[in-house]
Amino acid sequence: MCFNSNLIRLLIISSLMIGNIAHSREKAPDFSLPQLNGSQVIKLSNSLGKVVYLDFWASWCPSCVKVLPMLEQWQNQFPKKLKILTINVDENEQQAVSFLKRLNITLAVGYDQDLTVARAYQATVLPYSFIINHHGDIIYKHKGFQADDDKLLKQKLIEALKAVER
Numbered sequence: 001m002c003f004n005s006n007l008i009r010l011l012i013i014s015s016l017m018i019g020n021i022a023h024s025r026e027k028a029p030d031f032s033l034p035q036l037n038g039s040q041v042i043k044l045s046n047s048l049g050k051v052v053y054l055d056f057w058a059s060w061c062p063s064c065v066k067v068l069p070m071l072e073q074w075q076n077q078f079p080k081k082l083k084i085l086t087i088n089v090d091e092n093e094q095q096a097v098s099f100l101k102r103l104n105i106t107l108a109v110g111y112d113q114d115l116t117v118a119r120a121y122q123a124t125v126l127p128y129s130f131i132i133n134h135h136g137d138i139i140y141k142h143k144g145f146q147a148d149d150d151k152l153l154k155q156k157l158i159e160a161l162k163a164v165e166r
Helices: 005-010 062-077 093-103 116-120 149-165
Strands: 019-021 032-034 041-043 051-057 082-088 108-111 128-132 137-143
Touching: 032 108, 041 108, 051 062, 051 149, 062 082, 062 093, 062 149, 093 108, 128 149, 137 149
Parallel strands: 051 082, 082 108
Antiparallel strands: 019 137, 032 041, 051 128, 128 137
16 A cells, blocks of 8 residues: 555545445535546536446556556446546646556546545545446445455446346
């Protein structure tokens, strides 16, 4: 686990809390962020009607190196029903841009420089992921990333995608 000023900025608790949280449905806060290294804006509300997998990450986060390629694969696997949105919380935008290029990630990435969206979602650990149903309700939260979390997360994602078909 790496400690740097980004952790302090996020007020991340000193011990990593790893695990998942299933909550009763709560509305996902809408947001509008500039696209990382781009001129477009990323808004959650533009993705309503699809299942959204929202992921907070940083270039200095070792687990994020594992998560982002997995998310890229899922976006390609379920392009019609799923929208992967990622939010970067790096202090330095260029570090995040370089990180994405190195991993060849093409996902939609919002840049939360002042951490407004991270605070709204109470993203206290990185990566921190949310599955949001097609109505805009948070149906699953996941803190951190450990071995075999990919299977659990994909299972939860497929359950959410199946609910759209009903």
